[in-house]
Amino acid sequence: MGSKASNEKPHSAEEEAAAFQNNALAQQYGGGHAGGWVGLLPSSWVPYVQLARLSPPAALFLIYFPHFFGVILAAIIKRSPVSQVLHAGAVMFGGSFFFSNAAHGWNDLIDAPIDKSIARTSKRPIPRGAISPRGAFIFTATQAIGAASFLLLMPSGSAIYAVPNIIGTYYYPWAKRHTNFAQIVLGFCLAWGIMMGSCAMGLKPFTGGPFGAEDGWKMHFWVEPSIACLFLASILWTVIYDSIYAHQDVKDDIKVGLKSIAVLLKDQTKPALWLSLGCMVALLYTCGSLLDMGIQFHVIAAGGSLLSLGAMIANVELKDSASCWWWFRYGFWLAGGAIAGGLLSEYVLLGPSF
Numbered sequence: 001m002g003s004k005a006s007n008e009k010p011h012s013a014e015e016e017a018a019a020f021q022n023n024a025l026a027q028q029y030g031g032g033h034a035g036g037w038v039g040l041l042p043s044s045w046v047p048y049v050q051l052a053r054l055s056p057p058a059a060l061f062l063i064y065f066p067h068f069f070g071v072i073l074a075a076i077i078k079r080s081p082v083s084q085v086l087h088a089g090a091v092m093f094g095g096s097f098f099f100s101n102a103a104h105g106w107n108d109l110i111d112a113p114i115d116k117s118i119a120r121t122s123k124r125p126i127p128r129g130a131i132s133p134r135g136a137f138i139f140t141a142t143q144a145i146g147a148a149s150f151l152l153l154m155p156s157g158s159a160i161y162a163v164p165n166i167i168g169t170y171y172y173p174w175a176k177r178h179t180n181f182a183q184i185v186l187g188f189c190l191a192w193g194i195m196m197g198s199c200a201m202g203l204k205p206f207t208g209g210p211f212g213a214e215d216g217w218k219m220h221f222w223v224e225p226s227i228a229c230l231f232l233a234s235i236l237w238t239v240i241y242d243s244i245y246a247h248q249d250v251k252d253d254i255k256v257g258l259k260s261i262a263v264l265l266k267d268q269t270k271p272a273l274w275l276s277l278g279c280m281v282a283l284l285y286t287c288g289s290l291l292d293m294g295i296q297f298h299v300i301a302a303g304g305s306l307l308s309l310g311a312m313i314a315n316v317e318l319k320d321s322a323s324c325w326w327w328f329r330y331g332f333w334l335a336g337g338a339i340a341g342g343l344l345s346e347y348v349l350l351g352p353s354f
Contacts, residue, residue, distance in 0.1 A: 015181020047130035048139055051108055052101040058329060061325070063100045065336040066190055066234050070205075072343040073230055076291060078203055081353045088200035095150035096193070098143045103169050103189075105140035109133060111171035118252040120321070158199040165192040175177035180264035183246070187238035194231050198224075229287035236280040237335055240273050240309055245328040248321040262318075273313045282304050284339070294344045301342025308334035 038046055038055045053059030071088045072130040074080070107125050108115065112133065115121035131139070135177065151159045168189040175182040198205040205227045221230070246253070246262035253263050263273055284302040287293075312331035317323035 051105055051125045051131060051136065054101075056329070058332070059104060060097060060100045062190060062238075062312060062332065063103070063193060063307070064093055064096040065340065066193030067096055067197040067200075068193075068340055069230060069234065069343060070194035070199075070227070070342070071201055072197075072200040072347055073194070073227060073287075074203040074348050075352070076293070076343065076350065077224075077226070078201060079350060079352065080201055083354055084201065085347070085352075088197070088252065091150055091153045092193070092197055092200055095147050095196070098146035098150070098317060099169075102143035102147055103172075104138050105136055105143060106169070107173050109136045109140060111176075112136075114256050114258065118249055119254055120248055120252075140241040154196075154200050155202045155304065158196070161195055161199050161205070165189055165196070168192070176259055178259070180259045182244045182259060182262060183239045183261050184235065186242055187235035190238050191231050191234035192350045198227055203347060226287045226290040229283045229290065233280045233283035233287065233339075236276045236283070237305070237309070237332075237339075239276050240280070240313070241328055241335075242333045243269055243273060244312065244316055244318070244324050244331075247316075247318040248324045257299035267318070269318060270313055277306065277309050277313065280309075284342075288342075288346075291346075294349060296349070297342040297346045298340075300345055301339045304338025305335045305343065 002263045036055060038049050041049065049055055068089060071085060071092055074088075108124055111121070112124075112126040115124050116127040121127065126133065126136055148162075151162060168185060172182070172185050172189060175185040179185070195205045203224075205224055243261045246260040247269065249258075250260075250262050250266065253260060261272065262269055281302045284305060285298055287295045288301065308331060312327045316327040
């Protein structure tokens with residue numbers, strides 16, 4: 001795709017933007033990527049891999065990371081054995097795989113009419129006609145059933161905790177039409193994986209309110225405080241990287257009437273992202289402090305997030321689609337890895353049994 005364009009050097013901003021659309025778009029999940037292992041599949045499968053954003057796998061790990069955070073945090077709280085962590089982590093990965101496929105299929109199905117008019121998304125499988133709306137709906141439904149089946153592998157009573165995420169994911173495509181804070185809606189949906197990861201370990205994330213209460217001061221809280229802090233930090237993490245991602249399409253979004261933090265703030269987005277990062281780091285520190293975690297958690301999780309996301313915010317050129325994509329693609333891995341690494345370091349230092 002675009003081999004001719006790749007051999008030509010753009011000589012203007014317009015040509016550079018065109019070259020980006022012709023070449024780099026094929027590498028963006030949801031575009032027309034068919035290289036690597038995807039090229040080994042039957043041609044009829046490729047559009048569905050693109051619909052599910054499985055190559056590159058950023059989309060899958062955007063969903064799995066919070067589930068993994070929840071598993072490890074619960075393991076720290078409960079002093080759980082390694083075997084239980086491995087089982088819960090595998091269940092969460094399987095559920096995340098199918099849920100990611102379903103969520104992206106649903107999003108593209110609802111967004112298809114708009115995607116046709118936006119340069120970056122016009123090559124997605126539904127707008128370009130590689131998958132019919134009926135085919136996309138059937139794919140989404142089967143993947144949703146697959147995701148739901150993993151709830152059967154979780155402790156009794158876990159399924160009810162999935163309901164808020166199902167509702168949020170169903171609504172998200174319309175959030176971009178209703179509010180400038182669609183990134184917060186997306187953040188809620190993704191961060192809810194922490195609740196599900198906790199459930200997979202047999203730890204109720206809710207300790208009060210309608211979900212039941214325990215004795216003592218926790219009766220005044222609806223959520224286990226450390227889980228709540230990590231949950232809110234993960235929402236802000238999403239707000240940061242998805243706001244940068246959204247800057248790729250600001251001009252097109254304004255034309256078609258879509259909303260986002262990027263559309264709302266435009267050139268003033270960075271100050272809001274710095275504030276979000278400060279709050280995120282404070283929440284990670286509070287999460288660790290509530291559980292008396294060691295200094296290594298704070299250095300790796302909070303410090304790593306500060307450095308990686310701080311570099312992203314400082315260096316990204318919000319008016320340059322290629323820069324936004326590059327920092328989104330690589331920046332979120334570093335922050336996610338930092339949080340996961342910090343939690344894992346604390347769990348390993350507990351000396352868990354097998």
